Amino acid sequence: MIYIPTCNHCGTQWAWWQTVKRSFTISPDLPCPHCEKEQFVTKRSKKRSGLLGFVTPLSIPIVVMLQPTFIGILLFYTSLFILLVSICPFLMELSNEEEFMF
Numbered sequence: 001m002i003y004i005p006t007c008n009h010c011g012t013q014w015a016w017w018q019t020v021k022r023s024f025t026i027s028p029d030l031p032c033p034h035c036e037k038e039q040f041v042t043k044r045s046k047k048r049s050g051l052l053g054f055v056t057p058l059s060i061p062i063v064v065m066l067q068p069t070f071i072g073i074l075l076f077y078t079s080l081f082i083l084l085v086s087i088c089p090f091l092m093e094l095s096n097e098e099e100f101m102f
C-alpha cells in the first residue's frame, strides 16, 4: 500500500522531501510544513517502517555470498540506505494524536 502523508488539520499533502526531512527529527511530533500544527506518525505506519529495518540484516548473507570488495559493500549499503529513505514517506500515515507502541 502506498500512502502520501496528508495533514489532518489543513488536508495538505506533504511533499516527499518534506516528509523525509521530518522523518529525521528525533521528536515524536512532526509539524505540518503548511499550517505548523503538530502531526504524529500512526502506530501502524511505525510498524511498517520498522519492517524496513529488517532489510539490512537480511541483506548481509547475500552480500557475504557475493564476496564484494570494500568499495562494493560501501556502494551497496549507500544505495540501500537511499532506497529505504525514499520508500519511508510512502509508508507514513499521520494522525492528530500521538499513538504509543504499547
Ligand SMILES: [Zn+2]
Pocket: 007, 008, 009, 010, 011, 012, 032, 033, 034, 035, 036, 037
Ligand atoms: Zn497542515
